[in-house]
Amino acid sequence: MKLTYLGTAAAEGWPAAFCNCDGCRAARRLGGRNIRTRSQALVDDALLLDFPCDTWLHALRQGLDFSAVRWLLVTHSHTDHFYPAELVNRGGCYSHGMKSPTLDIFCNEAVRDYFYKAAGHELVPDVEQRLRFHIVRPFECVSAGPYRVTPLPAKHMDTEQALFYLIEREGRSLLYAHDTGRFYPEVYEFLAGRAAPLSAVSLDSTSGRFENGENDGHMGLPDAAAVRLRLLEAGAAGPNTRFIANHFSHNGGWLHDEFARNAAPYQIEPAYDGMTVEL
Ligand SMILES: [Zn+2]
Ligand SMILES: [Zn+2]
Ligand SMILES: [Zn+2]
Incomplete structure (x- = not known):
């Protein structure tokens, strides 16, 4: 499998559009890996993880043909992970010569409902017919072509069951x-009950240098390091498992290189926009 990180920021992006904090000003000045768009990733150019408002930019920047994507896994309905208005452009007079007209979308009910609410009167029949929503539940494995996908319950929000995969x-x-x-x-x-250790683990690092503890809906590096240890102790991960931090907020305090330096002792590396990982 090839994993490509298309975007690696939390909700507001980094730098955020309306923010002049130290982290945002430094990112604007330094550029490079400090510029982070909203979180999205692609597996083998065929399976897309999340659909944020920066999806259009990701296709442009990475030179991708999203019409070839067959499967979309959505984690939850927060707009940095699901921007349904863009899906309205997937067909009709907006999209010609699509390689895979049908897109299978795996998600919870809130994501599907949000799509219909946002699409409203702009939804034309041939767009709707090409989207197949599959409601998934934690621990219930589904097939997406050659991929075996297991949704897992995220500790994130009260209003819906957010998932990770x-x-x-x-x-x-x-x-x-x-x-x-x-x-x-x-x-x-x-995860401990699986036969082989995980090849790669991508962990939330919204809070950067700060610790969220057991009961929060996000993580910082201290939390990601604690999760890594638990996965190793449980046998779910092994010495060859690659640990990557993702989904960064400007409130986390560390730019890319600072995060990399501080995470290295825990054998965790920060993702950046455009990073590819061969699994
Ligand atoms: Zn998010
Ligand atoms: Zn900021
Ligand atoms: Zn969220």
Whole structure:
């Protein structure tokens, strides 16, 4: 599997449009890996993880043809992860010569309902017919073509059950976990019960240098390091598991290189926009 990080920021992006904090001003000045768009990732150019408002920019910047994407996994309905208005452009007079006209979307009910609410009167029949929503539930495995996908319950919000995903293919595995606090005990139990250690784990690091503790809906590096240890102790991860931090907020205090320096002792590396990982 090839994983490409298209965007690696939390809700407001980094720098945020209306912000002049030290972190945003430094990102504007330094550029490079400090510029982070809203979180989205792509597996093998065919399976997309989340659909933020920066999706259009990601296709442009990475030279991607999103019409070839067959499967979309959505974590939850916060707009940095699901921007349904863009899906309205997926067909009709807006999109010609699409490589995969049908898009299978795996999500919770809130995401599907948000799509219909946002699309409203702009939804034309051939767009709607090409979107197939599949409502998924924690721990209930589904198939997305060659991928085995297991939704897991995120500790993130009260108004819906946010999800994160385990994606497996031909013995390789990716745990893509952002917009979650430290995991629920049943998630560790489930992951410990798998036959082989995870190939890669992508962990929420919204809070950067700060610790959120057991009961918050996000993580900082101290939390990600604690989750890594628990996964290792449980046997869900091993010495060859690659740990990557993702979903950064400007409130987290560390720019890319500072995060990398501070995370290195924990064998965690920060993602950046455009980063690719071969699993
Ligand atoms: Zn988010
Ligand atoms: Zn800021
Ligand atoms: Zn969220």
